[in-house]
Structure formats: structure tokens, C-alpha cells
Amino acid sequence: MDTSAPPSPHPYPLAIIGAGALGLAFAARLADSVPVAVIARDSQRAEALRQGVPVGARLRRLDVFGPNEAPAADWVIVLVKTGDTATAAATALAMRPRGVLSLQNGLVEDLLPAAGPALLAGQGVTTEGAWRDAHGVHPAGAGETLLPPGFEPVAELLVAAGFVARVAPDIAAARLAKLLVNVAINPLAALFRVPNGALLQPPHRLLLDTLVHEAWPVLHAQGLALDEAAAHARVHAVATATAGNRASMLQDVLAGRRTEIDAITGVLLKLADEAGLELPVHRAVYTLIRTLEGTAA
Template sequence: MRVAVLGAGAMGCLYGAALHRGGADVMFVDVNAEHITAINANGLELERRSGTEQLPIPAVRPEDLQGPLDLVLVFTKTFMTDTALTGIAHAIGPDTRLLTLQNGLGNEQRLAAHADEARVLVGVSSLPSDLVGPGRVRSHGEGGTKLYTAFPSGDPAFAEEVAALLTKGDLAAIADPKIYEAVWSKAIFNATMNPLCALTLRTPGFLGAHEESRAMIRAAVDEGIAAAHANGVMVNGQAIHDLTHVSVTDHADHEASMLQDVKAGRRTEVDAINGAIVTAAKAKGVATPLLETFWRFVKLEESKLAGE
């Protein structure tokens, strides 16, 4: 399988490495020149609890990507999806599948603007990963991956093939027909933990150590569960609560992506995460005051960082 990982950040590198180990022909695609140069010069350095690997996976700029591809794994920021896919349109053939493992809701619709719905897959990851320097990624923590066809016209066999490749590459993955329960569950988790980390400038371990934040975590998750149920997605609420506990314990030192963005003065994905949940909840007459407050405060933080 010929795979392009579009967005070679921490998560993109983690998954590209797994697909490489699983036997796929992988190419990283990014616009960070220093990162690309380091990967091509020394290979990708991936540090996990099991040890550190140096993986010879090539990296290119979008305009240098050669097609056609069997799969494009999209790991860009949600607000960059259209631009990024347009930048590699020349390498997307009539049989190329697009898979999003991005944060938030609505990513499958963005991909469907660049490929037939039958060739769009959607998934979620519960793994942590941090970019520690050009060409260097660290992932300390356990988790898994679920993916499936995004629309009824898709081929489940291809989703199963990708899941098998990831599992063979030592990242456990399954093809799950109830994928939107997983997508919503991850979005609810992110809408709770990411803004709290970003607004306190602390990792999950700090949040778990204080009753004030523990109470907000419980309440925010409950709001998200209500929003999902109102939209006909019957998420398992206790499983989301359990995942927040894993976050503040096993992933205590992990820097959430929104925290990394705020620290770096970058735009966050809060619109696709909190904003999407709040909007979906309002459409069904469900109030999500805490999740909306998180959304508005992070937007204020973005305005401050942008000098507005």
C-alpha cells in the first residue's frame, strides 16, 4: 500500500511509523523545512516506552509528492484540511482513499470535497504523541485506534486492511462500524481536556490533582454526552469519564495539542471541537454552558496571541 501522511507532526509521525513497520510504502508530507530535512538526513527518531527507533521514512513538500497513492492519511490541523489536500491534488488518483484521524467533528465532510464519499474513511486515536524537535517524536502512553468508512457507500474491507497494517506495525487498531460513537466520544474528551490544559497552561496531571478541575471535567463530559445523545449518537458516557481518568494518570505529562498551540502562539482547533459540539447541541435544544465557556475563552486566548 502506497501511503502519504499529510501533516508530519507528532501524531502523523507516530502513525506513519506504524504503517511503515506494517509493510506500507510511506511518505511524510509537510511544509516544515527543518523537520523534513532532519527526517531525510537521519530518519525519523521515534521514542516509545519500548525503546527508541530510527526509521528511514522519506519526507517531502506537497508539490514534490508523486502519485498516484492508495491512501492519504490526513493529520493536518482541521482548519488547514482544504488547503493541504488541494496542495497534493496532483497525487490523488481515482482510487485513492482519504482517511482522517483529526480532532473534532465534521472532518469527513471536508475530505468528501476532495474525493468521492465512497473513498473517505474516518477514525480516532487515543494515543499520545509529542514532537520534541525536528525529526524527533516521543509517545509514552497506551491507547488504540478505531476507523471505518465515513459513508455507507464505502468499502469496509479497505478499513479492515488499514487497521491490520497498523496493528502489524505495533499500533493496535480495529475497523469499527460504530465509528461515529468513537468520533463523538473523542471529541467530547478533547472538548473537555484540551481547553482546560490550554487555559491553565498545565498538563493533565495538574488537572487531576485539583478538585476544581476534576469537577469541571465531570460536568463538561456530561454536557457532551447529552449533546451526542440528542443528535442520535449513543456514546458510552462512562467510557469517556474513564478516558479522562487515564489522561490525568497514565498521560499526566502529555502536552495536549491545544496547550502546545497556545504556548506557541498558534491558532487552535477549538472551533472543530468545542464549537462543533456546542453548535450541534444548540440545534437540538441542548444547553452546554461549560463547553461553550471553554470555547469562548480559548477564542479570546487566540485573539490575545494574535495581538487583536
């Protein structure tokens, strides 16, 4: 059987780096309306995926490549875990795109430090969701995707594929609001090994509210467009709406994988240091997660 990558239009209008849960969920939907190149971690993984991967109810045969065979693409979306961002960014640069968009969790700073000013690079936020297991990729309910200004062509491709997506002039505030939710819910869910909704109940609730209280001045100074009461309300609303979900950091801990704590709590602590603020509970939570990962200093 011929397992080589299919012949590609040159360049692809869109590429996704990261053939995981969210990358394949995005790629499968997009591929119905636009040619999409998917870049997997290595060529063996790419070859296996080209045989077909179940995404939702359908077996999908996508244009999957290893990083060394990555084709040119106009726009690249990065959907690797944040610990793999630097490698994925190098692959993205080699694809000579007009722009590179991260839809990862956490705050991804310096997505393309080596890129020149002609290349657009930015981070959006998405509430799309997906998970994967041995049977394939399972997209979760529909969400919304916000993109930084300049990524209008990507928003159009997403909308054409049926996504709810738009360019958000206030993307920095949206990223900070998502970071607020992530720094509060993700580490606690992972430490206590509970679904998100349990964090609203004693004894976890006290810690949840303390994390929001500590994080708020730091994020507000950065441009978070919520007062402290609204910040608490936002976190409570997300925990309620996702009450039965296992946060991604909990899934990572249970699977023995490295977590995204550095791009979440780690970035918050860095911002706090720069502002001369102490966040003792976040620092303790950060250390505990690193200890769970077996990577504590």
C-alpha cells in the same frame, strides 16, 4: 549531496500528510513493513526531513515530499492539525487515492467536500501518541487505532507494522466518545495550564464535570453510546490514565500556536445550536481559548 526525493514505487500503498509528531511516528513504524510517502508542509521542510529525523531511538530517512511533488498513493492518512485540514485534503485528492482517512482530533466534517462518491473518506480515532521537540519525534506508549468500515486495507497495513488497529462498525460512537473527552479535558488543561490529572481535583473538577454534563445531551443525541454516568466515568478514567500528560491544547497555547478548539468545542457548539441547546460553559471556554490565541472576534 543529492537531496531529491527517492525514486518512488507508483503508486505508494500508503501516504501520510503531516510530517509532525504523530505523522512521523506512524510513518517511521509503517516504513519498516510497507513503502510510505510522507507529505510535509512544503518542499524545504521535506528536504530537511529527507536528511534524517530522529524518531524514538533511531535516525529515520523517510520518503518525504512537498505537497507539489506528492506521489500517487492508494491510501492517504491525514495527520495535520485541524486548522490545516482543507489544504491537506486538496493534496490528498491530487494523489488519486482509493481512500482518505483522518486520524485527527476533534470531529472533522467534510474531509473531502469536492470528492466524488468513488472516493472513500472518513475519520477514525487513535490513542497512539507522540510529541516533538528540537531533538526529534518522541512516540508515547502504544495505543489503539479504530478505522471506519471500508478502510480494511489500511487496518491490515497498520497491524502488519505492529499497531493495534481494527475497523470499527460503530466508529461514529467512538468518534463521539473521543470528542466528549476532548471537549472536557483539552480546553480546561489549556486555560489552567495544568496536567490532565489536576482537573480531577478542586477547583477544576467542578468545571470538568459541568462540561461533561452540558455536552452529554448533545453528543448522546448524535449517537454517543454512553449514559451520563458512564460519560463522567470515561472522562475521569482518561484524566487518571493521562494524569501526568500535558494536553495537546495546552502544548499549543504554551507554544503560541493556533489550537484545535474549532474542531473540538467549536463543533460541539455547532451541534448544540442545531439542536436548539445552550451550552453556556462551553461557550465561555471557547471564547477564552480564542482570546488566548489572540483570535477572538
